[in-house]
Amino acid sequence: MAQPIRVLVAKVGLDGHDRGARVVARTLRDAGMDVIYSGLHRTPEEVVNAAVQEDVDVLGVSLLSGVQMTVFPKIFKLLDEKGVKDMIVVAGGVMPDEDAAALKQMGVHEVMLQDTPPAAIVATLTRLVNERGER
Amino acid sequence: MRDTVDRNVLDPSAVEAVREQERDWEANEVAQFLAKQAERKESFLTLGDFPVKRTYTAADLADTPIDDIGLPGRYPFTRGPYPTMYRSRNWTMRQIAGFGTGEDTNKRFKFLIAQGQTGISTDFDMPTLMGYDSDHPMSEGEVGREGVAIDTLADMEALFEDIDLEKISVSMTINPSAWILLAMYIVLAQQRGYDLNKLSGTIQADILKEYMAQKEYVFPIDPSVRIVRDCITYCAKNMKRYNPINISGYHISEAGSSPLQEAAFALANLIVYVEEVLKTGMQVDEFAPRLAFFFVGQADFFEEIAKFRALRRCYAKIMRERFGAKNPESMRLRFHCQTAAASLTKPQYMVNVMRTTLQALAAVLGGCQSLHTNGYDEAFAIPTEDAMRLALRTQQVIAEESNVTQTTDPLGGSYYVESLTTQYEKRIFDILEDVDARGGTIKLIKEGWFQQQIADFAYETALRKQSGEKALIGVNIMVDDTPDPKIETHAYDQTTADRQIARTQRVRRERDPAKFEELMAQLLEVAKDDSQNIMPITIELVRAGATMGDIIESLKTLWGTYRETPVY
Amino acid sequence: MASVSTYVPSLELVERIANGEISAIARMISRAEAGMPEAREALAEIYQRAGRAHVIGLTGVPGSGKSTMVSALAARLRATGSKVGIVAVDPSSPYSGGSILGDRIRMTDLSQDAGVYIRSMATRGNMGGMARATMDAVDILDVGGFETIIIETVGVGQDEVEIAKAADTTVVVSAPGLGDEIQAIKAGMLEIADVHVVSKCDRSDAHRTLTDLKQMLTLGVKGGKKSEWRVPVVGISSFDGTGFDELMKALEGHRAVALHSEMGRQRRVAIAGFRLTKTAENLLMERFARACAPLTLDFAQRLHRHEGDPYSLAGELVAASFGKE
Structure with missing residues (x-):
């Protein structure tokens, strides 16, 4: 039996807009994945700790408060400090195109914004995990 | 005067005659047409899943008493809260604004006023909304980003510099920390020598919908509701024209609910607040006239109009029948409307102007008292000046050019709209009855009952967008690969946090520490005693240089914080 | 993303686990869950080194406040200097096989403490409330230096008793106001408890649950079974901290019995047999x-x-x- 993909769906920062994050959590569960939801108002440190302890395949961070350029550099720094090299990091929410491009430069594997169809999110995560291979 | 006997628009024989006509029409004209070409869909539904008939006739008004339709400005206010509505005065054009420091937002306010805006609406940054000072570690990166940063009275002074608060009404979109902002506003008004009874405006302060939907909360539910109660009773006694609460369906909708859930859940929250205030011994007519509401203007045009009309009717009945209100002022629902931010798209973003126009028109035909129209760029970042100007112009076109304002409730009597209004009313009361039967709103919030229903409709909506069942131009139909013109988005000023923190720290340095400590100790004493009102001590604290964070952090030691059990 | 270059052989992880390296512990648990043949040799090595930790199994019906209690308990254990590992097991969806694992959310007070490791696991069709690799995870955490390991499972029916065959000390949590006064009885969990906890004792209706449960136990439902250990009933409140001193004492007391008595020895053999x-x-x-x-x-x-x-x-x-x- 293939191992379900493990995903941490995380809300970082102070914004409470969790509609998207919870729709994504439910979509991924219904696609057979194991989803850990961080709950609201988490810090980058808390999220990275959880992602490492849970050894998730994918860390998905949802943001609608515009703090992406503060949060993601921290996440990558923390992952680096913990010696984690193979975690797939994706972003979701609302942000300007320039920021989305900058995040991809920084190492975010995929940026999936508002109105990304649920099936597309499942397909993207599945593809990214397959590309990564066994770990 | 209102007759207590239910009378309908048509007498029973006329209803039967109309039904007979309908059956005949279905059997002949409709059947012949369908034989040639089927309709586009098997069944037609509103955005909120109400079935829509092929057409509506007078027979569809058979179960709507004419007194429920009534006249504008008369119970049950279905057709409008006031008899003359926009013939006397247009709705307040109230574009929300807020970013950076008080000074930065003050400039935007003045720009909007110069463009013809008639009310002010303030958006706060996330730390302010959540009760953190700008120099708290949780605030990093968020200071002044999504709204204006307010930590102290000094920030409030900068925010409203050179704006006459007796002349313009000010709305503050804030919840768990709202009472502190209200205290700052009061102190500012006192410093300027204003008469508190002349100030008009509102704080949102609708904490229950935060647990249901928007998730901006600090304290557990009980102390949070007590604070709301204190705001309402304080304002009833000291600020006769001020709305101490804006009971909001908007955020319930943005979190993914149906329009019906939006309406019913907001009224469920209303009931809790009224009950809490009544427990203090205050009479319903002493405070109910200042209760105000905030709803979204969604995409389904007629459904939204019916929703607004039904809300007014339900509110009037609840206040009169459930709470025994006597004063008609206590029964007329007044609401602010904002067009639906969640309906806006990034692709082909200029189409957002059209979406917003239709939503705004529905709000006006539904009889709103004030309106915010979204900027076309809100799926990118907070709006630019250009986007805000166009949004304001949209309202001005409706008000000045379209002539829809010349008669009140122009859709009154529409078979479809009246029928949908009555269906909404019935379903809203069904839900409220269900809530009562299950043990009440607060219990159900703790159990995640509302949250689950909102989540279910949100999930359903996502699937419908994916399947194309819910059309979205540029996203699932009319997708155009031509790149959109480059959009200028509002740029965040990186110096904001430093400027803001400098002022907050200066205020802390300059205040009298002994006085501050003494007042903080008093705050905890007041907070421990549920029978006291928290407003007076808060007013003294902000006057003495307390920051919002000082007050919130101190109360956290007493009350703890709320943590939700999420549902999916 | 060359998979070959980043793959660390499981045997190489063992020393890193023994050094308490979190990412190695986490990865090894993933491989145990996946049942990777490559990991078997390493897991065998780990089993050889394990066996020092006090394993506490904790179960109760949904809504009994288990996770919040685990969070508060872990904080107490941390105060004694013990590193605490938590394995929270939740059922998978019977439809998709997927799951949403939500227990971490109620343990956020621990999220910054390097001495606490929390791992969520889905049952993935495994009966009995445990996941297939739960015991492997316990061994890995044991070798990783976690002195107390709490396995949290959702108790919904007779099947959930597996926890009692895997833990040194089994704690059954009941809460007031969930309809049935004592859910443990209905769920067939009364007999498996070494320690009974009634949570939410800041509530006025908790007293009744406490008395009912105590009465039930003195009525002697298999009263003579555990002669070396008298099953205590502890009322706690995770909200105001009530009862945690007593709970700590009960756990410590049972630990001594579990490690040093003949009954404890027999229990450990039974655990091994079950495994x-x-x-x-x-x-x-x-x-x-x-x-x-x-x-x-x-x-x-x-x-x-x-x-x-x-x-x-x-x-x-x-x-x-x-x-x-």
């Missing part, structure tokens, strides 16, 4: 699944055509499958 049987069952199931896969369709068609009955054909299928190995 062995479960592992053997899993091996058997894997072998059977592999071997019967090519035969199943043919057998199903024969059954469909009524060329045999389910019992005889199943017997034949089993015989044929194992004949092949």
Whole structure:
């Protein structure tokens, strides 16, 4: 039996807009994945700790408060400090195109914004995990 | 005067005659047409899943008493809260604004006023909304980003510099920390020598919908509701024209609910607040006239109009029948409307102007008292000046050019709209009855009952967008690969946090520490005693240089914080 | 993303686990969950080194406040200097096989403490409330230096008693106001408890749950079973901290019994026996699944055509499958 993909769906920062994050959590569960939801108002440190302890395949961070350029550099720094090299990091929410491009430069594997169809999110995560291979 | 006997628009024989006509029409004209070409869909539904008939006739008004339709400005206010509505005065054009420091937002306010805006609406940054000072570690990166940063009275002074608060009404979109902002506003008004009874405006302060939907909360539910109660009773006694609460369906909708859930859940929250205030011994007519509401203007045009009309009717009945209100002022629902931010798209973003126009028109035909129209760029970042100007112009076109304002409730009597209004009313009361039967709103919030229903409709909506069942131009139909013109988005000023923190720290340095400590100790004493009102001590604290964070952090030691059990 | 270059062989992880390296512990648990053959040798090595930790099994019906209590308990254990590992097991969706694992959310007070490790696991169709790799995870955490390991499972019915066959100390949590006064009885969990906890004792209706439970126990439902240990009933409140001193004492007391008494020794043998049987069952199931896969369709068609009955054909299928190995 293939191992379900493990995903941490995380809300970082102070914004409470969790509609998207919870729709994504439910979509991924219904696609057979194991989803850990961080709950609201988490810090980058808390999220990275959880992602490492849970050894998730994918860390998905949802943001609608515009703090992406503060949060993601921290996440990558923390992952680096913990010696984690193979975690797939994706972003979701609302942000300007320039920021989305900058995040991809920084190492975010995929940026999936508002109105990304649920099936597309499942397909993207599945593809990214397959590309990564066994770990 | 209102007759207590239910009378309908048509007498029973006329209803039967109309039904007979309908059956005949279905059997002949409709059947012949369908034989040639089927309709586009098997069944037609509103955005909120109400079935829509092929057409509506007078027979569809058979179960709507004419007194429920009534006249504008008369119970049950279905057709409008006031008899003359926009013939006397247009709705307040109230574009929300807020970013950076008080000074930065003050400039935007003045720009909007110069463009013809008639009310002010303030958006706060996330730390302010959540009760953190700008120099708290949780605030990093968020200071002044999504709204204006307010930590102290000094920030409030900068925010409203050179704006006459007796002349313009000010709305503050804030919840768990709202009472502190209200205290700052009061102190500012006192410093300027204003008469508190002349100030008009509102704080949102609708904490229950935060647990249901928007998730901006600090304290557990009980102390949070007590604070709301204190705001309402304080304002009833000291600020006769001020709305101490804006009971909001908007955020319930943005979190993914149906329009019906939006309406019913907001009224469920209303009931809790009224009950809490009544427990203090205050009479319903002493405070109910200042209760105000905030709803979204969604995409389904007629459904939204019916929703607004039904809300007014339900509110009037609840206040009169459930709470025994006597004063008609206590029964007329007044609401602010904002067009639906969640309906806006990034692709082909200029189409957002059209979406917003239709939503705004529905709000006006539904009889709103004030309106915010979204900027076309809100799926990118907070709006630019250009986007805000166009949004304001949209309202001005409706008000000045379209002539829809010349008669009140122009859709009154529409078979479809009246029928949908009555269906909404019935379903809203069904839900409220269900809530009562299950043990009440607060219990159900703790159990995640509302949250689950909102989540279910949100999930359903996502699937419908994916399947194309819910059309979205540029996203699932009319997708155009031509790149959109480059959009200028509002740029965040990186110096904001430093400027803001400098002022907050200066205020802390300059205040009298002994006085501050003494007042903080008093705050905890007041907070421990549920029978006291928290407003007076808060007013003294902000006057003495307390920051919002000082007050919130101190109360956290007493009350703890709320943590939700999420549902999916 | 070259997978070959980043793959660290499991045996290499063992030393890193022994050094308490979190990412190595986490990865090893993933491999145990996946049942990777490559990891078996390393897991064997880990089992050899394990056996020091106090393993506490904690179960209760949904809504009994388990996770919040685990969070508060872990904080107490941390204060004594013990590193705490938590394995929170939640059921998988029977429809998709996926899951949403939500227990971490109620443990956010621990999220910044390097001495606490929390791992969420889905049951993935495994009966008995435990996940297949739960005990492997316990061993890995044990070797990783976690002195107390709490396994949290959702108790919903008779099946959940597996936890009692895996932990040194079993704690059953009940809460007031969930309808049935004592859910533990209904769920068949009364007898498995070494310690009973009634949570939410800041509520006025908790007293009744406490008395009912105590009465039930003195009525002697199998009262003579645990002569060296008298099962205590502890009322706690995770909200105001009530009862945690008593709970800590009860756990410490039972730990001494579990480690040093004859009853404890027998229990440990029983735990080992259960582990062995479960592992053997899993091996058997894997072998059977592999071997019967090519035969199943043919057998199903024969059954469909009524060329045999389910019992005889199943017997034949089993015989044929194992004949092949």
